[in-house]
Amino acid sequence: MMQAIPINLDSIGSTLEIEKNWYLSTTPPKLQNLFSEMYEAKGIEQAAYFKIKAVELLYHMNQLTQNHGCDFKYFDKGQIRTTKEIWGYMISHLEEKHSLEDLTRKYKINLSLFHMVFSQIYGDTPYSCLKKYKMNIAAGRLLDSEDKIGEIAIDLGYSNASKFAKAFQSVYGELPKDYRKNKKEYERAIFGNLR
Structure with missing residues (x-):
């Protein structure tokens, strides 16, 4: 089945440099719908359904990397982990006022970089x-x-x-x-x- 579908796994991997980096990207509407369908099917559909959806996901990723160029922003795994840790701290201490300058200093990440990584992961500013x-x-x-x-x-x-x-x-x-x-x-x- 995979041979009949024009998906080049090697091309996706090399374009995204998945051996070296994690990548983040805003999700195009087609992929948002795909992920929504998969989340809604959790616990309802059988494994075959998710295999089909995985192929669909690979097809869309392949289209993104070939037709539209790759607009992914690359971040170090540590930067992503640190950004998620800061967000975790913020939501577990809701009663506190949060100074992003203090938090980024405490977690040893540049404030501008934190903003960039955060907006790629969560789609908005930290305070919003x-x-x-x-x-x-x-x-x-x-x-x-x-x-x-x-x-x-x-x-x-x-x-x-x-x-x-x-x-x-x-x-x-x-x-x-x-x-x-x-x-x-x-x-x-x-x-x-x-x-």
Whole structure:
């Protein structure tokens, strides 16, 4: 089957220099869809399905390296690992204010390099990712608990509820109190009809 499909594994390997480096790239829409399908199929589909998807992935990688040139940015494995460690620290200490200068100094990575690697891995700036991460946690707590908004704000490192509300609105398009109220009303309307 592999001989009938125009995929040159050696060419992919040499173009991406996978023997020497790790590479990162923003994901084209076709590959995003492919990865979504694979994640959704986990635990549902059989191994043959994933073999087919692996061939599809190789086909798209081959197309990227041949037709469009290789726009991959190469980073040392240590730089990628360090960047992920800093992100891990940031999300495990949500109540703290994070100075990227201090964190990059502590983890011994150049700040500019950290920004480049981070944006390639996570697709956004560190502070923007952190805000979205915090707001996703906040949204879950607003729906699944009766915690006060000010309490959620403090737990997520905001000095007051008003700064937290502004950040929440920038991500979800509505204030936390409205989000909680609207989602709970929606759930009552949906699940109330099922009872």
